[in-house]
Each structure stands twice: as structure tokens, then as C-alpha cells.
Amino acid sequence: MKDRESIPKATIERLPLYYRCLDKLANFEDVDVVSSKDLGGRLGIPPTQVRKDLSYYGEFGRRGVGYDVFDLKRSVGRILGVDEVWTTILVGAGNLGRALVDYKGFEKMGMKLVGVMDADLSKIGNKIGGVEVQSIKKMDEIVSENDAKLGIITVPTDAAQEVADEMIESGIKAIWNFAPTRLHVPEDVTVRNEDLAIGIVSLIYHLSWKKRDEEEGK
Numbered sequence: 001m002k003d004r005e006s007i008p009k010a011t012i013e014r015l016p017l018y019y020r021c022l023d024k025l026a027n028f029e030d031v032d033v034v035s036s037k038d039l040g041g042r043l044g045i046p047p048t049q050v051r052k053d054l055s056y057y058g059e060f061g062r063r064g065v066g067y068d069v070f071d072l073k074r075s076v077g078r079i080l081g082v083d084e085v086w087t088t089i090l091v092g093a094g095n096l097g098r099a100l101v102d103y104k105g106f107e108k109m110g111m112k113l114v115g116v117m118d119a120d121l122s123k124i125g126n127k128i129g130g131v132e133v134q135s136i137k138k139m140d141e142i143v144s145e146n147d148a149k150l151g152i153i154t155v156p157t158d159a160a161q162e163v164a165d166e167m168i169e170s171g172i173k174a175i176w177n178f179a180p181t182r183l184h185v186p187e188d189v190t191v192r193n194e195d196l197a198i199g200i201v202s203l204i205y206h207l208s209w210k211k212r213d214e215e216e217g218k
């Protein structure tokens with residue numbers, strides 16, 4: 001494997017796409033061998049890019065034959081770390097929190113939800129996606145009992161930093177943040193911000209410029 005620091009961020013972000021596609025090929029389409037052209041074609045990624053991305057991590061597949069789907073899925077899974085179970089907590093059992101807890105697809109990516117917490121007393125004891133909502137006061141206990149390292153934040157913006165601080169204090173090392181705000185965290189904590197509004201606004205931007213061009217007869 002190449003020096004980890006030299007691997008482009010874009011390559012790392014494509015790995016989960018390869019993994020999901022390989023999982024589909026192996027488990028739902030019974031495909032044994034796949035070429036970089038076919039794998040890339042399914043994802044809209046040029047085959048040269050597929051080969052380059054994988055080459056950062058070693059030698060996979062055989063020239064002229066392709067990749068063994070099962071082997072490559074296992075290798076990419078290992079590279080990503082999704083072959084392990086990552087115990088996870090979620091804070092904020094509201095609309096978005098509920099939707100995320102209900103989605104079972106994350107389990108395939110190694111995520112195991114061990115606790116859902118909220119500050120609203122009326123929500124404590126309710127079950128969402130089969131998981132009982134617990135008090136935010138139980139965070140330390142839940143994190144240490146389950147050795148949780150991953151935290152998901154689905155609270156309103158003004159509560160996000162406070163929740164992040166509590167998570168870090170209790171031992172969480174990676175945060176998936178859905179609140180549209182920048183979190184301040186120590187260097188050894190990784191944050192991924194998922195700002196859903198950015199996606200829709202960028203679509204609206206394109207629609208709006210197309211409309212303006214049409215109005216001007218361009």
C-alpha cells in the first residue's frame with residue numbers, strides 16, 4: 001500500500017461506492033468476475049480511474065480477466081474497515097434521527113447502533129427502529145459499556161456543539177454531524193459534516209440559471 005497520506009481524498013470517497021457495487025454484484029446479481037470497465041460503468045467512473053484508485057492499496061485482479069468480485073469486495077471492505085463492527089451512538093431522536101435509525105443499510109457498512117439519546121423527556125422510553133430512546137445523561141455509560149467510537153448528531157444547530165463536546169468527553173472519536181454548523185473538535189477527532197441543504201441549493205442554482213438562459217432565449 002502507498003503512503004496513506006498520499007492517497008487522494010477523492011479516491012477514499014470512491015471506495016464506499018466500489019464496495020456497495022461489489023456487494024450488489026456478489027449478493028444480488030451472482031456475478032463472479034467484473035472488469036474495471038464494468039465496475040466503472042455502473043458508477044459513472046472511468047475504468048482508468050477505478051484501476052488507479054485500487055492501485056493505491058495493492059495489486060488486484062488480473063489483466064484481461066478482471067477482478068474476482070468476492071475477493072475484491074473483501075479487500076475493499078478491509079481497506080475501508082467495514083469488515084469490523086463499529087459501535088455507534090445517535091443523539092437527537094427527531095425527524096432525521098428517526099429516519100437514520102430506521103435505515104438498515106448502514107449495518108452493511110459496519111455500523112452498529114448501540115444507543116439513541118435525546119434530551120426531551122417525553123421521547124425517552126419510545127422505540128425507534130427497534131431501539132429504545134434513552135436520556136442524554138446516559139451517554140458516558142452507553143459509550144463506555146459498548147466501547148462506542150462513532151457518534152451521529154441529529155440535534156438542532158444550537159445544541160450540536162454541546163452534544164459534540166459531550167460525545168468527545170465520553171470517548172467518541174468520529175462524528176457524523178447533520179446539524180448545519182461547524183463543530184470545534186480536538187485533532188484526534190474526525191468530523192464529517194453532512195449538510196443536506198447544500199445539495200438541494202446546488203440543484204436549484206442550476207435550475208435557476210437554466211431558466212434565466214431560456215428567458216433570455218440563449
Ligand SMILES: NC(=O)c1ccc[n+]([C@@H]2O[C@H](COP(=O)([O-])OP(=O)(O)OC[C@H]3O[C@@H](n4cnc5c(N)ncnc54)[C@H](O)[C@@H]3O)[C@@H](O)[C@H]2O)c1
Nearest residue numbers: 092093094095096118119120154155156157159178179196
Ligand atoms: N429533517 C431533515 O430532513 C433534516 C435535513 C437537513 C438537516 N437537518 C438537520 O438535522 C438536525 C435535526 O433535524 P430534525 O428535523 O430531525 O429536528 P427535530 O427537531 O425533529 O429533532 C431534533 C431532536 O434533537 C433533540 N435535542 C435537542 N437538543 C438536544 C440536546 N442538547 N441533547 C439531546 N437531544 C437534543 C430534540 O429533543 C429532538 O428530538 C437539525 O440540525 C437540522 O438542521 C435535518
